[in-house]
Amino acid sequence: xxxxxxxxxxxxxxxxxxxxxxxxxxxxxxxxxxxxxxxxxxxxxxxxxxxxxxxxxxxxxxxxxxxxxxxxxxxxxxxxxxxxxxxxxxxxxxxxxxxxxxxxxxxxxxxxxxxxxxxxxxxxxxxxxxxxxxxxxxxxxxxxxxxxxxxxxxxxxxxxxxxxxxxxxxxxxxxxxxxxxxxxxxxxxxxxxxxxxxxxxxxxxxxxxxxxxxxxxxxxxxxxxxxxxxxxxxxxxxxxxxxxxxxxxxxxxxxxxxxxxxxxxxxxxxxxxxxxxxxxxxxxxxxxxxxxxxxxxxxxx
Numbered sequence: 001x002x003x004x005x006x007x008x009x010x011x012x013x014x015x016x017x018x019x020x021x022x023x024x025x026x027x028x029x030x031x032x033x034x035x036x037x038x039x040x041x042x043x044x045x046x047x048x049x050x051x052x053x054x055x056x057x058x059x060x061x062x063x064x065x066x067x068x069x070x071x072x073x074x075x076x077x078x079x080x081x082x083x084x085x086x087x088x089x090x091x092x093x094x095x096x097x098x099x100x101x102x103x104x105x106x107x108x109x110x111x112x113x114x115x116x117x118x119x120x121x122x123x124x125x126x127x128x129x130x131x132x133x134x135x136x137x138x139x140x141x142x143x144x145x146x147x148x149x150x151x152x153x154x155x156x157x158x159x160x161x162x163x164x165x166x167x168x169x170x171x172x173x174x175x176x177x178x179x180x181x182x183x184x185x186x187x188x189x190x191x192x193x194x195x196x197x198x199x200x201x202x203x204x205x206x207x208x209x210x211x212x213x214x215x216x217x218x219x220x221x222x223x224x225x226x227x228x229x230x231x232x233x234x235x236x237x238x239x240x241x242x243x244x245x246x247x248x249x250x251x252x253x254x255x256x257x258x259x260x261x262x263x264x265x266x267x268x269x270x271x272x273x274x275x276x277x278x279x280x281x282x283x284x285x286x287x288x289x290x291x292x293x294x295x296x297x298x299x300x301x
Contacts, residue, residue, distance in 0.1 A: 050172040051199075051206065053112035058208040061117060061167050064105040066210055069125075070218040073270030075165060076101050077126045078119045084109060088126075094151035096123050097191040100167060111169040115181055118168040120191055122152050125164050125215075127243075140220035140266040154209050155185070156196045163209040166194050171204035220266045221291040225275060228299035229260030237284070237298065239265065242272040246286070249274065 069075050077086040078098025086101040099116040102109050111117045154161050170181025178187050183203040185195040196207050227237050240249045267273060267289060274286035275296060285296055 050113050051204075054169045054171065054206050057108075057110070057112040058117070058167055058169060058206060061100055061102075061105070061107060062208045062210060064107055065165060065167075066214060066218065068105060069215055073219060073268060074127060075121050075125045076104050078121065082116075094123055095192055096121050096126065113169070113172060115170055118182070118186075119165065120152055120168075120194070121165040140216060140268050150192075152192055154194050154196050154207070158197075161209070162212065164212055164215050166207055166209040168194055168205060168207040171199070171206050173204055175199075175204045176202045216266065218291070219269050221269055221289060222264065222293045223267050223273065223289070224262060224264045224293070224295045226262040226295070226297045227260065228297070236278040238276045238278055239263070239267075240274050240276055241267060242274075246272045246274075 065075060077088050078096050079085060079101040080087040080098040082099070084101060084103030086104050087098065097118070097120045100107070100119040102117075109116070150162060152163055152166065154163050154166055168182065168186055170183070170186075174181045174183070176183040176187070180187055183205050185193065186205050186207075194207060194209075195203070195205065196209075197203065223239070225237060225239060242249045269289060269291045271289055272286065273289045273294075275284045275298075276282065277284060284298065287294075
């Protein structure tokens with residue numbers, strides 16, 4: 001029987017060496033450096049995801065508002081009591097400001113980051129079913145196809161742009177440290193001017209707006225009236241418009257076409273148009289106006 005060699009535990013462990021305090025400290029320092037480097041990267045990645053979500057929600061809301069205008073011929077008023085529905089107002093200032101009436105548009109609430117979207121709109125573009133202001137009959141010309149209204153503007157990378165409506169989110173963070181998530185000029189209390197620029201250390205707001213021409217293409221149409229010289233209608237012709245189905249007419253609200261002349265104008269869709277001879281008050285034409293171009297010729301034949 002072979003002899004059993006006894007080996008002591010000290011002999012087995014003689015080649016093992018424990019980690020010194022210096023080595024342990026170095027490991028902890030390296031872990032701290034790696035963790036410190038990873039946190040900003042993760043933060044940037046997280047905020048980038050939030051910005052993408054907000055931008056998608058803004059674009060969705062913009063398209064919903066433009067579609068609402070195209071179908072109805074007016075824009076909704078802002079939500080001012082937090083129920084997700086518009087609060088319709090008459091009169092007041094040139095613009096209305098509140099939050100997006102998401103329920104009326106069939107959209108989810110908020111900006112994608114847990115906060116409401118600020119919504120500012122020209123008051124003239126929200127009026128419907130009542131003739132409270134004769135300027136409504138000219139809004140395609142005055143507000144959409146002309147230079148626009150200075151009552152609502154966006155400073156887009158330093159350039160002032162007149163807009164029919166604007167949607168604003170405070171972005172992922174409150175960058176300027178103010179009392180709300182809106183930063184800089186968007187938080188200064190001037191609800192007629194909004195800022196759109198790249199994010200920096202004191203600003204990360206996101207916004208979208210519609211151009212006047214986008215609304216004009218979908219909600220306005222061109223009407224041309226030609227009154228030939230020497231025809232039966234030797235007097236002026238008035239173009240009138242109604243927003244309540246013909247119950248109330250805005251007399252002479254658009255254009256006067258003299259004998260032997262023509263007039264071209266852009267008028268709002270979803271309204272009734274009639275052409276009236278001034279001398280006799282006779283209605284020569286009356287029709288429901290869509291967005292397709294219409295040419296009316298009066299030659300007395």
